[in-house]
Amino acid sequence: MSVESKKTREACCSKLKLFLASMALVFFAKAFGGAYMKSSITQIERRFDIPSSLIGVIDGSFEMGNLLVIAFVSYFGAKLHRPRLIAIGCVIMATGSYLIALPHFLQGPYKYETSVSHSISVNSSESALPCHSNHSLSEDETPDVETRTACEKAAGSSLWIYVFLGNMLRGIGETPIMPLGVSYLDDFSREENTPFYLACIHTVGILGPMFGFMLGSYLAKIYVDIGSVDLDGVTINYKDSRWVGAWWLGFIVTGTIIMLSSIPFWFLPKSLPKQGEEESQSKSTELATVAEQGNFLPEENQDHEEKEKPVTFQELAKDFVPSLRRLFKNTIFTLMILTYLVSVNGFIGMITFKPKFLEQVYGQSASKAIFLIGILNLPAVALGIITGGFVLKRFKLGVIGAARVAFAASVGSLCLLSIQVFISCDNAEVAGLTVSYQGDTQVSYNQQTLLSQCNMGCSCSMKHWDPVCAYNGMTYASPCLAGCQTSTGTGREMVFHNCTCVGEMKSPAMNMSAVLGQCPRKTDCDRIFKIYMALSVTGSFISACGGTPGYIVMLRSIQPDLKALALGMQTLIVRTLGGIPPPIYFGALIDRTCLKWGTKQCGGRGACRLYDANAFRMTFMGLITGLYLLSNMLWGNLYLKIVKRQKKLALRNQAKENGLEGESRANGHASINIDTNKDDTDKESTI
Structure with a gap:
């Protein structure tokens, strides 16, 4: 072997490794940004005072961005400079992240709803009177449309549109990474190395969500207006359902990291020689390189393997529809898309609202x-x-082995998910919302249940959510509804005294005081929560074991020249129907379990403050389990079709080896030629 050939091969390998490292970095960056977005959903919902269904629309805007460009990027991008397209996508993603953070700098300080705002500004220990007979009910009146419009404009409550548009830009920018990056890697690496390379990329990528969620957790404890307000005057803490963390800061961090991850792709070549080949074919077209890639399908007629002339945009566009038709005649591909579509619906709904759950x-x-x-x-x-x-x-598992692993993992995760449906804590005890003021009976909430003999003379607002925890362990919706007469202290240290409703309990407490915030759950809830998390973590591991095998089944089930288009269409369909609707319909169903809605600064319904825990659990977990059950049924059907297809393929290969192929063709039996226009001759066996 010549020294020159050896150097060429080493250069090829080093560039492939550089691409591998760059892909791992960009997978980390995009996953970091995506996970941070998911972790900030609750904070954004509270900051803009919007319901879960609308936050679902905002979350789904990422997939809407994908929908706009994915088909064209996947098809035309495969013929263009793939690394450079990925770099451009990263810059667009970073711009979207910065746009999401913009509303924080355009709207005023966050004003949470509270019934004790008049007393937090008092810099002394003088008493306040939350419950008094001359309390005005005017705050319950709904302002007229003109007043509310002017107020909302001043409060900047419609600025969530920037978050929507920024997230859509993130979706547009993320489009080239998966189909072009994975197909580029699969084209120029050895077939047996592809699963390991993909696993490495996804493993590094999964660190992104870890860091994204940890950043989200850290910033959720930092007040949204840090540095611009006096924190001593804030009466809520990070455990309160009205608290908003510094959500905007994380998008500046994630945008910067995504921007940096784009740099290596500007310097990578359009194509590389096949890994392991002794001679470099730097002048060969990408389509010729793709055709050399091994696949478990019979080889296609390679008449077009001759030196190709430069392909014009018009010619590419003309070939798009026939290529799409060829792709969807592939029954295994179509069924796999449907399977992924159902499971992704469950996964996206789960990951979006799991923190709230x-x-x-x-x-x-x-x-x-x-x-x-x-x-x-x-x-x-x-x-x-x-x-x-x-x-x-x-x-060294083949397609059937990979499908078997993926199916087994799917069944195992479904079993653990089914158990989680029945693991729960009791509802939080909130007087007038979940239990009576006597604490002995469950109540079906309506606005009148918030009133009792103990607070009837207080003329309390029933719209405010400003919870206090009494020493008897009961939570009350506000100090006024607890019948508290006086208070001492300021800010978070405020304590309310002589709360008449505390004495209504069947076993009244000696101390008639209450402090700000909800009471903690019963002690056995911690033990139940640990059991739930153990099952959840085990289920996550088992489900993920099927991720790479499932992806390999997808790659090996399509014709080589359709690989990029297939990955792009899979991303388009799954993200469109599996990414956009779930947050919306999950959010709408979760909204139906709300017991206490917050009130916007300008009046009207805001974000939900308290849910019926049992109804929430049955709605959320029941929906996820149902979707995963359907997905498993589809996986079972898919596995049987793959086995059937492989048996037929083995018989054909055996016939060819025995010299019987010519005879079978003469008799009009199945042909080994998988001409793209003749796939429908054997629909059952076409993959």
């Missing part, structure tokens, strides 16, 4: 819920992904 059902703070997902669930997913890739490489 842990907060409302198990009494965890938003910060702790985000932290636990980042520090427990995501490492389990990372370990599962690398385990799946290792199993494929170690046992």
